[in-house]
Amino acid sequence: xxxxxxxxxxxxxxxxxxxxxxxxxxxxxxxxxxxxxxxxxxxxxxxxxxxxxxxxxxxxxxxxxxxxxxxxxxxxxxxxxxxxxxxxxxxxxxxxxxxxxxxxxxxxxxxxxxxxxxxxxxxxxxxxxxxxxxxxxxxxxxxxxxxxxxxxxxxxxxxxxxx
Amino acid sequence: xxxxxxxxxxxxxxxxxxxxxxxxxxxxxxxxxxxxxxxxxxxxxxxxxxxxxxxxxxxxxxxxxxxxxxxxxxxxxxxxxxxxxxxxxxxxxxxxxxxxxxxxxxxxxxxxxxxxxxxxxxxxxxxxxxxxxxxxxxxxxxxxxxxxxxxxxxxxxxxxxxxxxxxxxxxxxxxxxxxxxxxxxxxxxxxxxxxxxxxxxxxxxxxxxxxxxxxxxxxxxxxxxxxxxxxxxxxxxxxxxxxxxxxxxxxxxxxxxxxxxxxxxxxxxxxxxxxxxxxxxxxxxxxxxxxxxxxxxxxxxxxxxxxxxxxxxxxxxxxxxxxxxxxxxxxxxxxxxxxxxxxxxxxxxxxxxxxxxxxxxxxxxxxxxxxxxxxxxxxxxxxxxxxxxxxxxxxxxxxxxxxxxxxxxxxxxxxxxxxxxxxxxxxxxxxxxxxxxxxxxxxxxxxxxxxxxxxxxxxxxxxxxxxxxxxxxxxxxxxxxxxxxxxxxxxxxxxxxxxxxxxxxxxxxxxxxxxxxxxxxxxxxxxxxxxxxxxxxxxxxxxxxxx
Numbered sequence: 202x203x204x205x206x207x208x209x210x211x212x213x214x215x216x217x218x219x220x221x222x223x224x225x226x227x228x229x230x231x232x233x234x235x236x237x238x239x240x241x242x243x244x245x246x247x248x249x250x251x252x253x254x255x256x257x258x259x260x261x262x263x264x265x266x267x268x269x270x271x272x273x274x275x276x277x278x279x280x281x282x283x284x285x286x287x288x289x290x291x292x293x294x295x296x297x298x299x300x301x302x303x304x305x306x307x308x309x310x311x312x313x314x315x316x317x318x319x320x321x322x323x324x325x326x327x328x329x330x331x332x333x334x335x336x337x338x339x340x341x342x343x344x345x346x347x348x349x350x351x352x353x354x355x356x357x358x359x360x361x362x363x364x
Numbered sequence: 365x366x367x368x369x370x371x372x373x374x375x376x377x378x379x380x381x382x383x384x385x386x387x388x389x390x391x392x393x394x395x396x397x398x399x400x401x402x403x404x405x406x407x408x409x410x411x412x413x414x415x416x417x418x419x420x421x422x423x424x425x426x427x428x429x430x431x432x433x434x435x436x437x438x439x440x441x442x443x444x445x446x447x448x449x450x451x452x453x454x455x456x457x458x459x460x461x462x463x464x465x466x467x468x469x470x471x472x473x474x475x476x477x478x479x480x481x482x483x484x485x486x487x488x489x490x491x492x493x494x495x496x497x498x499x500x501x502x503x504x505x506x507x508x509x510x511x512x513x514x515x516x517x518x519x520x521x522x523x524x525x526x527x528x529x530x531x532x533x534x535x536x537x538x539x540x541x542x543x544x545x546x547x548x549x550x551x552x553x554x555x556x557x558x559x560x561x562x563x564x565x566x567x568x569x570x571x572x573x574x575x576x577x578x579x580x581x582x583x584x585x586x587x588x589x590x591x592x593x594x595x596x597x598x599x600x601x602x603x604x605x606x607x608x609x610x611x612x613x614x615x616x617x618x619x620x621x622x623x624x625x626x627x628x629x630x631x632x633x634x635x636x637x638x639x640x641x642x643x644x645x646x647x648x649x650x651x652x653x654x655x656x657x658x659x660x661x662x663x664x665x666x667x668x669x670x671x672x673x674x675x676x677x678x679x680x681x682x683x684x685x686x687x688x689x690x691x692x693x694x695x696x697x698x699x700x701x702x703x704x705x706x707x708x709x710x711x712x713x714x715x716x717x718x719x720x721x722x723x724x725x726x727x728x729x730x731x732x733x734x735x736x737x738x739x740x741x742x743x744x745x746x747x748x749x750x751x752x753x754x755x756x757x758x759x760x761x762x763x764x765x766x767x768x769x770x771x772x773x774x775x776x777x778x779x780x781x782x783x784x785x786x787x788x789x790x791x792x793x794x795x796x797x798x799x800x801x802x803x804x805x806x807x808x809x810x811x812x813x814x815x816x817x818x819x820x821x822x823x824x825x826x827x828x829x830x831x832x833x834x835x836x837x838x839x840x841x842x843x844x845x846x847x848x849x850x851x852x853x854x855x856x857x858x859x860x861x862x863x864x865x866x867x868x869x870x871x872x873x874x875x876x877x878x879x880x881x882x883x884x885x886x887x888x889x890x891x892x893x894x895x896x897x898x899x900x901x902x903x904x905x906x907x908x909x910x911x
Contacts, residue, residue, distance in 0.1 A: 232661030235644055239603075266662075273663040273819070275645035276603055292565035293763050294722045294793075296809045297801055330647060330813060331565030331763075332604055335722050335793075336729055345606065349384075 216244050217255060224259045234260065234270055238277055247278040275329065283318040283325035285363045288342040292331030298338040304328070306353035310360065323364070369407040371448065374424040376489050378413040378575045378607065384420045385437065392440045397448075406448055412488040412576020413730055419459060424489065433459040482732045483708070483716050484692040488576030493611050496618040499579040505624050507695040508583050511590055512632040520591040521547055524694070527702035528714040533559060533650075533687030534761060534791040535866070536713070536779045542684065545674035546592040549682035554594035556585055557678065557685045559655060560601040560608070563647035564762030565813065566793030569718040570688035572730050574601070574608040577692070578615035582638060584691035586625065587698065589636045592684050597638045600655055603645055612640060647817035648867050652685045654819065665821045666865035689718055689792070709735035712780045717789075721747045723758075723796035740773040743796055753798035757882070761790015763810045764870035766877040767803075788873065803882045804889050807874060808836035814871045825868035828859045832875060839889030845896045849886060853879055 211219070223240050227233050237260065241252050248271055257264040271277045289295075289304050304315065307326055311319050318325035334340040337349025341356075348359055375390045393408045411424075419433035425447060435443060435457050446454045482488075491498040499505070511520055525540025546554060558581060562570040574581060585597045601609060616638055619625045627635045641659055643649055649658045653667040656678055677683025693715060697705050706714045718732045719742065726748030733742065739758060743749065758768050760777070766787040768775075775781055779789050797806070811833035820826045835852050838844045845851070852875060860872035878886065902909045 232659060234661040235658070236642070239642065239644065269663050270661075273646060274643075275816075277644065291809065292813070293759065293806070293809060294566045294795055297723055297795065297797055297806070330645075330816065331563070335566050335568055335720060338722065338728075 211244075219244055220252075220255065221259060224256070234262070234267070235274070238267075238271065242277060247281050249279070249281075253279075281318070281322075282327075284323050285325075285343055287324055287326050288329045288332075289315075289326070290330070290332045290334070290338075290340045290342070291328050292335065294331070294335035295339040300339040302353060303339055303341060303351050303356060306356050310357065324360075369405055370427075371406045372426045373406060373408050374411050374426070374489065375408060376413055376422045376424070377410050378572055381413075381421050382607070386421045388437055389421045389423075389435060389440065392437050393444070396440050396444050400444060400449065402444070402448055406444075410492050410494070411490055412493050413572040419727075422459070428453070431459040432457040483696050483705075484573060484689055484718055485576065485730070485732045486696075487580065488572065491577070493576055493578055494614050496579060496615065496622060499577070503699065504579055504695075505583055507698040508586050508624065509630050511587050511698060512630045512634055517547060517591045517593060520587065520698070523698060523702050524591075527697045527705040528712075529690065529693055529697065529705065530713055530715075530779070531687055532689035532693075532717065532792070534564070534764075534788070536789060539686065539690055542674065542686070543588065543591055545672070546594075546682050546684040549675055551682060552593070553596060554592055554681055555678045555683040556589045556592065556594045556597040557655070557659075557683060558585055558597070558599040558688060558691055559650065559652065559685055560599055560605070560688050561643055561650035561655060562602055562605075562688070562791075563650045563817075564764065564791045564793060566722055566759075566762045566795050567720055567791045569720050569730060569792050571602075571605050571608050573688055573692055573718070574605070575611055578608075578612045579619065580692050580695060581612070581688060582615055582619050582625065584694040585638060586629065586636045587694055588684060588686065588691065590634050592682075594684065595635050595637065597636065598641050598659065598678075599638065600641045600643060600649075600659060602643050609640065609642070616640070646819075647813075648819045648865070651865055651867055654865070655685065656683070663819070665819045666867070668864070710776070710778050710780075713778050717777070717792055719792045719794050721794045721796065723794075724751050724753065724798040724800075725749065725796050726751050736776045736778045738774050738776055739768065739794070742777075742794065743773075747796070750796065750798055753800060755796065756799045756801065757797050757803070759795040759797070759806075759874065760793070761788060761873075762793040763813050764867070764873055765790040765793070766873050767881065768877070769881040771881075787877065788870075802840070803878055803885050804836055804840040807878055808833065808840050810874050811836050811871075814867075818867065822864040822868065824859055825863050825865075825871065828855050828863075828868070829871055831855055832871065839886060842889050842891065843894065844890035845894050846890055846892055847896070848890045849879060849883065 220241055224237055237256055241256055242248055245252050253267050254264055257267045271279060287307060289300060291300050308314055311324050313319050313326050315326050315328045332340055332342060332347060334347050334349055339351050340347055340349045341351050343363060373393060375386060377386045390408060390410060397403050397406050421435050423432045423435060430453055432454060443454045446452055487502060491502060521540055521543050524543055529539040530536045531539055560570055560574060589597055625636055625638055629636060646664045648654045649664040651666050652673055653669060654664040656673060658664040659678060673683045673685055675682060709715045713735045716732050716734050720730055721742060722728045725743060731746050755770060759765050760768060777789060782789055811829060814829040815833045818825045818829045832852060832855060835848055839848060856872040856875040860869050863869045900911055
């Protein structure tokens, strides 16, 4: 739950410093773009334009290449997300076990649709592909924790934990 | 180690059970045993997945061999009292006392139970994956030592070829042959890659293998490296698999410490270094050439084959790429020989297969069974039967797999018998569905997945998947065009024949099989009065306008 406490403690300046150090220390390695972007997302929470441009400049590759990679992989987010990111798995095993109802329950409870964030920036909702927790279908992920065998009723209780 | 314990409690800790509080149960067991003065006699051991995935926390108790499920923290005290002080089975939570007679079979019988005769999963649920000494204790790294001391690379490749092992990632290519291709190339350095991307929805077998027995994969990769003359190995693992990642990292560190990785392993001239690479959320990166693109830091777009990775792979060097489950078979084959391996499974496809059985069944979870077993046996013997309603259809091989109807319940699950019917075994996900699932709706969700995961490189796949999704959506809303089914068949066939990579080709599988077996039901989705508009063409001021 407390994965992003770092964000509020470092200033923007310091965050860029941290990222630069990381890229510097791995400059020799070829094909380092994806790990660098992982680190950037870890530091900043998401990948806004300035971060993408920064990475491109530091690694001496075109911004368009960075964009190509960022838009290709579903891990990378270009928009800020809420403090807690709710991901509902829509893989076939979860789908067959009622994942659609879970999405509707979130929409009704929090008033947001997939891809949106709540007014108070506490929660955002996204749909994801198979999380690999099919034995616990339907499964959802909040931040980095997987919650299985979800029902609309259970959802209310689980959301309370994060408020 | 002075271990005077007379009984062991195995706590299955994997990504599923952790969510049900497995770690808390383990702690409670240890403190409770200590409180009751039984810590010397009864040992609590953390292991990988024991099998059932929807039964809460699963415990195995030895030497009795019973399984208990859905244990809660409050019940721990009572459980220990009953089982270890009074010496009776804890009936309240007993899952399986000992296996019923008819499921316990002879050594080389064609059927094996969940808990006997496992090759790939033999250590999962039995040893502590975070302790290398336990792996060594059950014979781990013996195969590697034997190989380095007494065999040459060519001899290893012959053993693997003779065993008849085929790739377990879904394509079923003969493994020994693949190894020989990489061996033949004499350009260095060469690489060995373990494909642990496992993006196929419904499949999580590789994850449980890595969580339950990470050392087996490490040993197998070192053996593969020796066989193809590679000194560097990479495990490309999905970003979402946190626990697997942690366990593999620990295992690699321990193996390095003990000298099973690094320079001069077992005092030989062989050096092998292993690194983990993390994916970033893309299904297509499970395809081997897309995986290579991703490893090199680019968009995961597949490359043309030939040339194959065995000739021009990572950084254009000869590379061997194998699936996790395929590699997990290697140590056992080396130690027991290829003839032993051929006792399991069928002539054309020996060995066992790990299946993740899911859907509307009573016991979803992980099983390892010999190849050639039928779907009916899996559903009714291993998975406890359909949980509600009647069996309607099963999708084998994940979202990119064929949809099989009731008539095919007795076909042996093996690549040849399935290929004769035009189907594919796939990666090992078995999704069993009852009558509540409508074919059009299900197909729609499959297609939606592909629309998102198509990399976009070739038009056929990029446009074809979108069209198929829209068509299924229309059929689901009962607004299909009058010739919708015919068009779907055409597009799917085009995809199968002309797509650039296996992702595009496999999109056709669920569509074509659904059209073959469930045509009547799908037809109900088309509206006989809805005819498609033919495009019109007008010329105005020298320009053609189409609409």
